[in-house]
Amino acid sequence: MKYTILIYETAGELGARTDQHRQPAYWGAYRAYTQALKAAGVMVGGSGLQPPSVATTVRQRDGKRQVQDGPYADTKEQLGGYYEIEVADLDTALDWAARCPAAATGAVEVRPNLVM
């Protein structure tokens, strides 16, 4: 089954991406995690996302487009990226999700992909 691992990061973690001192550890952890997914042959795809400060939210209402600065939901943890993996079952997907660096600081959500 295919699952998407949604990575929710705290403002502190998102800040580490550009912080001179914390940057190496942050990117190093994600590089190692991605490598592990690839080496196990479970990685389907995924991407990191730029921070919520550059997000734009769009709604189409009564034929009119409403465009708003900022992310869809203003929560403490923000979507920072996602991985798509293919594994046998939810339990295996949860094992992988638990190893994602954000699991220790923010939160990681696991969703089975819809089969179209």
Add this chain to the structure above:
Amino acid sequence: MTDDARRAAELAARASYGRLLAYLARRSRDVAAAEDALGDSFVAALATWPRDGVPERPEAWLLAAARRRLLDAGRHAGVRARARPALEAVVDEAQGVASSVHGFPDERLALLFVCAHPAIDEGMRTPLMLQTVLGLDAARIAAAFLVPAATMGQRLVRVKTKIRDAGMRFEVPGPDELAPRLGSVLGAIYAAYGSGWDDVDGADTRRRGLAEEAIWLGRLVARLLADEPEALGLLALMLHCEARRAARRDAAGGYVPLSEQDVSCWARPIVDEAEGILRQASRAGRPGRFQLEAAVQSAHAMRAVSGRTDWEAIVLLYDALIRVAPTVGAEVARAAALAERGGAEPGLAALVAVPAAVVASYQPFWALRGHLLGRLRRVDEAAQAYARAIALGEDPAVRRFLEEKERVLRTG
């Protein structure tokens, strides 16, 4: 046929149903579809087995009836079209297994671990277990948990959809994961026992508890995981409590607290069974929450032999319990034991140390507080605590008991 034989036939039907459901659900990963396939034949078994006796190959009997239902074109609407071909194949495979000379495989343990999976809402683990492993209907489960039947039905549907669509694994966890996962399974069974605890006399028909069903599940897990001392500990704990069921009410239906119970009303054979199981558990040398709770009940049970209660030992057991599983229930019970050992003052000191936020709606805290303040003749404070305990009480007999204690406090 005698009532006992009838009951045995019903239990045999439930045991076969649970084994079959586990087998079909594990292969199709679809609990709801497996239930649909087995539902009618299970109802037929519950109606005919107590009358005609349990068939020689009970699983084969149920599967033959299930197969007829799957093939009955007119009634396919109940089973979702997508699931049907896969399910038919699994039923065929199961029929082969059921008619072989070896007994039908028991995969209920894997099903129990799915029911108590951390990805399933904690409040739904017990209902799910009762429905899938024992074949109880949603209305019966709803009554025990005091929610409307339709609500319980919807919640059960939702959780089974999650099991199927999220692709949960039907497997007994490996050694690394077993202990915490088993804790969830045992906790869910104990919650079923708790649902039956407050209704010993069955007077409240809205709240027919599930104590008997919980003990049945406890026996099942203790048998399937005989090397796990905590599984044995839970069974010993439930049996110790069950042994005192008759002593918990006086002739007028009034509540009798443990310390005032007539020990001649305790069921000796059940106490002996509990003691034997707890001894077997302790041989593993791996104590845990349920073994410690059972040991507390074992210490209370000794009163029937020695005529006294060893509060020193009970305090030590609660100390150990709080180290492995700190709960408000254990903290309050420890305070009560301290008061029995060394007087109301040390008991009250331990009680007030329990964080206020967690006891706000915990009835035993307020009942004990009233009792201890009463012993110290702090009458007004005691009355306030009793009033709070009475307001929080769900069991009418316990409420009457507390009202009487409060009355005596004011007049005494």
